[in-house]
Amino acid sequence: MAEANDVLLRLTDVYTDIGRYQILHGVNLTVRRGRVTMLLGRNGVGKTTTLRTIMGLWKARKGEIVFDGQSIVGKATPDIAQLGIAYVPENMGIFGKLTVRENLLLATGPKGFAQERLDRVFDCFPALKLKWDAAAGLLSGGQKQMLAIGRAIMEQRRLLVVDEPTKGLSPAVVEHFIAALLALKSEQTTLLLVEQNFRVAQVMGDEVAVMDQGRIIHTGSMSELDKDQALQQRLLGLSLGVGA
Amino acid sequence: MNREWRDRLQRWAPYAVTPALILVVLPAMGVGPWLTLTVAGLTMGVMLFLMASGLTLIFGLMDVLNFAHAAFITTGAYVAVTAVGWVAGWTSEVSLALNLAAMLLALVCAAAASGALGFVFEQIIIRRVYGAPLLQILITMGALIVIEQMVVVLWGPDALPLPKPAALRGSVIVGSSPIETYRLVALCVGLIVAVAMQLVLTRTRIGLLVRAGVEDREMVESLGYHIRRLFIGVFVAGTALAGMGGMMWAQYQTLVSSQIGDSMTVLVFIILIIGGLGSVGGCFIGAILVGLTSNYVEFLSPKLALGSNILLMVLILMWRPRGLFPLAEH
Numbered sequence: 312m313a314e315a316n317d318v319l320l321r322l323t324d325v326y327t328d329i330g331r332y333q334i335l336h337g338v339n340l341t342v343r344r345g346r347v348t349m350l351l352g353r354n355g356v357g358k359t360t361t362l363r364t365i366m367g368l369w370k371a372r373k374g375e376i377v378f379d380g381q382s383i384v385g386k387a388t389p390d391i392a393q394l395g396i397a398y399v400p401e402n403m404g405i406f407g408k409l410t411v412r413e414n415l416l417l418a419t420g421p422k423g424f425a426q427e428r429l430d431r432v433f434d435c436f437p438a439l440k441l442k443w444d445a446a447a448g449l450l451s452g453g454q455k456q457m458l459a460i461g462r463a464i465m466e467q468r469r470l471l472v473v474d475e476p477t478k479g480l481s482p483a484v485v486e487h488f489i490a491a492l493l494a495l496k497s498e499q500t501t502l503l504l505v506e507q508n509f510r511v512a513q514v515m516g517d518e519v520a521v522m523d524q525g526r527i528i529h530t531g532s533m534s535e536l537d538k539d540q541a542l543q544q545r546l547l548g549l550s551l552g553v554g555a
Numbered sequence: 556m557n558r559e560w561r562d563r564l565q566r567w568a569p570y571a572v573t574p575a576l577i578l579v580v581l582p583a584m585g586v587g588p589w590l591t592l593t594v595a596g597l598t599m600g601v602m603l604f605l606m607a608s609g610l611t612l613i614f615g616l617m618d619v620l621n622f623a624h625a626a627f628i629t630t631g632a633y634v635a636v637t638a639v640g641w642v643a644g645w646t647s648e649v650s651l652a653l654n655l656a657a658m659l660l661a662l663v664c665a666a667a668a669s670g671a672l673g674f675v676f677e678q679i680i681i682r683r684v685y686g687a688p689l690l691q692i693l694i695t696m697g698a699l700i701v702i703e704q705m706v707v708v709l710w711g712p713d714a715l716p717l718p719k720p721a722a723l724r725g726s727v728i729v730g731s732s733p734i735e736t737y738r739l740v741a742l743c744v745g746l747i748v749a750v751a752m753q754l755v756l757t758r759t760r761i762g763l764l765v766r767a768g769v770e771d772r773e774m775v776e777s778l779g780y781h782i783r784r785l786f787i788g789v790f791v792a793g794t795a796l797a798g799m800g801g802m803m804w805a806q807y808q809t810l811v812s813s814q815i816g817d818s819m820t821v822l823v824f825i826i827l828i829i830g831g832l833g834s835v836g837g838c839f840i841g842a843i844l845v846g847l848t849s850n851y852v853e854f855l856s857p858k859l860a861l862g863s864n865i866l867l868m869v870l871i872l873m874w875r876p877r878g879l880f881p882l883a884e885h
Contacts, residue, residue, distance in 0.1 A: 366777055392779035404774035406767045408882070413763055417778055421760075462778075 319344045319470055319501050320365070325374030327357075327364045334360045336525035337374070342470065342518075345499035347492075349512045349533060351547060352522035358505045359401055361522070362472050365503075366398045367391045379469065395469035399476065401505075403459040407448025411439055414447050414458055418465035432461040435491040453484035460491065464500075471495070474505045489514055509547070513537050521546045569879035572871075573843055580851045590732040592850045598738040600846030601745025602807065605800030606819055607826040608752065608838050609793020615769035615833020615882060617786050619681060620688055623695040624797055624823065625816030626702035630672055631665035631798025632805035632815050633706055636715045638664035646720045654720030655740075661802050662744070669798025670791045672702070677790045703813050714812040717805045741803050748799065749839060756835060765789060769833045769882060825868045831878030840879060 320342040327335040335357050342348045350358050363369045365376060367388040376384050383391050392398070397418075406414055415432065416423065433440045436457035442450060447458055456476060463471055476492070477485045485508065492515055495502065506512045512519065516533030529536075529546050536542055581589050610624045638661045639646055645657035680698055684690040719737045726733040756762035764785055768775045772782045804819065805811045826845050830837025845864050852863035859866070871879060 368773060368777070387781070388773075388776040389779050389781045392777055398777045400774070400777070404771060404777065406770045406774070408770055409763070409767060413767075416760075417763065417767055417775070417780075 317343050319379055320503070321375075321377045322361070322365070323375040323377075325361075325364060325376060326372045327360055327369050328372050329360070329369060334525055335364065335371075338364075338522075338525070339527055340520050341530070342501060342503050344501050346517040347496050347502040347504065347515050348518040348520060349516035350503065350505045350520050350522065351509075351512060353548065354507075356522045357525040358522055359474055360525075362398070362400075362474050362503070362505060365391075365472060366396065395467075397463035397466075397468040397471050399459045399463050399471070399473040401474040401478065403455050405447045405450075405455045405458055407446065409447055410444050411442050411447055411450070411458055412444060415439075415462055415465055418462040420466060424465075428465055428467075432465060435464070435494060436461050453480050453487070456480060456484075456488065457491075460488075464495065468500075470501045470503065472503045475507060476504065477506065477508050477511050485511065509543075569837075569840065569875070572879070573840060573847070576844065576847055576851075580855070583855060584851075586730065587732045588854060590729060591734055592854055593847065594734050594738055594742065596847035596850040597843060598742045598745070598807070598846070599849060600843035601742055601749060602800050602803045603819070603822060603826055603846055604749055604839050604842035605745060605796050605803065607800075607823045607842055608749075608835055609789075609796040610823060611827050611830065611833055611835060611838040612765065612769065612789050613786075613793050614827065616765065616772060616782070616789055617685065618688070619685070620691045621681070621695050622692055622820075623676065623680075623699040623702065624794075625820045626699050626706075627669040627673060627794040627797035627816070628801035628804070628819055629703060629706055629813060629816035631669045631801030632717070632811045633710050633715070634668040634798070635661040635665045635802035635805060636710070636717050636811050639717060646718065649721045651722045654722045657720055658740070658744070658806075661806070662799050665798040665802035666795040667798075669801070670795030673794025673797075674787070674791045676794070677787055681790065699817075703816070706813050710813075712813070714810050716809060717811050718809055719806055737807065741807060744803065748796070752796075752835070761785070761788070822864060825864050829868055829871050829878055831880040831882060833882045834878070834880040837878055837880030 318341055320340075322338050322340040325335055325338040326333065338357070338361055340348075340350070340361065350361065352358050360369060364371050365383075367383065367386055367390075371384050374384070375382060378391075378394055378396065381394070383394070398404075406417070409417075415429075419425070419428075438454050439457055439461055442454060447455065450458065460473070460476065463473070477488055480488065489511060492502070492504075496515065502515075504512075504515060506515070512533065519529070519531060519533045519536050520527050521529040521536075523546075529542075536546075577593060584592070606624075606628050610621060613619050613621055639657055642657050642660060645653040648654075676698065680694055681691075684694055723737040723740055726735050727739070728734075756766060764775060764780055768782050768785060776782050801816065805815060808815075822845055826838060826841040829844060830839070830841030844867060848863050848867050849860070853860040875881070
């Protein structure tokens with residue numbers, strides 16, 4: 312059980328409906344400071360809904376969401392974001408008509424770019440420097456994802472919530488992303504990642520939560536799940552071999 | 556042709572439509588009428604742009620279909636009549652400085668009144684119908700009727716004159732073509748406003764947020780910005796622009812009736828559809844195309860004049876079903 316002051320985000324018995332469909336059926340999830348929590352599960356089990364509920368994009372019908380000791384249920388999305396949560400949606404949320412520079416500028420404070428932060432983004436994703444004045448809509452899928460993550464780390468954030476960062480990317484680009492995310496991890500950035508790519512989860516994750524039918528059905532350390540092939544098979548339908 | 560070139564052609568072709576139209580009609584009408592009608596078309600286009608630009612942003616940012624937009628055009632026109640009435644001496648005197656000052660006063664009053672009405676309208680009516688397109692149509696059409704009748708109560712049922720300022724009544728001769736002075740001034744004023752708007756949209760943070768919000772408002776909110784507050788500002792600015800457009804159109808027509816806004820509604824929606832809903836650049840090009848087409852067709856084939864803009868819209872939609880400059884989300 313995580314210590315209370317160690318916990319950055321806690322969802323307790325969260326229910327969310329979309330229209331007349333009940334999607335989340337009492338989600339309980341804990342994200343600890345400075346750790347990478349992987350949210351895993353098959354398609355359509357409620358992972359994205361969980362992230363959107365945290366961000367206030369869909370309202371929880373019932374339950375409690377506490378971020379750094381403060382309830383955020385019912386708060387407007389911008390107020391939640393201003394608490395220091397950066398969100399990268401599954402579709403990346405890139406503004407295609409704006410340039411790379413303008414996309415990044417939107418994530419900065421009133422004073423605009425801080426050179427140190429900008430250099431950090433360029434260190435992680437050098438391609439963004441080369442495409443600085445290009446329309447974001449003309450970037451490749453991998454470059455768009457770099458821009459989305461780069462935008463999320465333009466300012467100091469307390470929690471990064473990222474929905475399937477490697478979806479649809481080529482293996483070479485996925486490796487690049489793993490390196491970039493590991494760099495963030497090494498800086499003790501708190502991350503909540505939804506990921507379908509189990510290899511990425513293996514490399515990145517400290518903690519893991521597995522969802523099924525709108526509930527969390529397993530929580531524990533990633534290393535445990537990584538070693539237990541039977542558990543992988545039971546929870547995720549995977550058969551990758553121990554420590555694969 | 557390789558794919559890269561085909562993509563480039565697809566991207567740039569819409570920009571070529573207006574110059575192509577201007578050049579294509581030249582042999583059919585001769586230089587004199589062509590120049591006169593082109594200036595008239597451009598003038599009409601920039602005035603239509605003022606009226607339509609706010610509506611396209613309002614739709615783009617919040618998906619709000621505001622059929623009451625015509626009411627703000629009407630309000631601007633009537634307030635201009637009152638404002639010009641305060642300084643009647645300025646417009647009857649043949650003094651360019653005084654005439655322009657009167658025009659400026661009328662523009663500011665029209666924009667302020669329409670913008671203020673827009674603020675009240677957004678607070679009382681629009682905010683209750685977010686995300687409900689059918690309710691938006693019904694309630695804004697109802698509000699249009701109410702506002703137009705209030706205008707009749709305040710200014711009376713008869714059409715009111717709004718004469719052009721004395722120094723702007725004649726024509727200047729360019730080559731052998733007479734060009735109305737008022738049209739040139741209106742063209743300049745319209746272009747100044749359009750350029751100012753473009754600068755705000757492209758050079759300021761608020762403009763950046765508006766452009767981003769038009770594309771994906773949910774993401775803008777996820778970045779920590781309250782799009783609702785931004786939308787109120789855009790709504791007020793959009794209605795103020797409609798008021799300015801109404802003032803200029805009324806003075807161009809020299810007569811104001813309570814139907815002045817209604818008569819522009821169809822054209823405004825055609826412009827929005829041609830340009831691509833939510834796109835300000837598309838709205839500008841759409842407005843210029845509609846202005847030019849109206850003037851050219853009226854000269855070349857008066858019988859087709861009534862349906863010329865519908866025909867233009869059909870042709871453009873057959874070529875680009877989402878308009879000339881579609882936005883990703885719409």
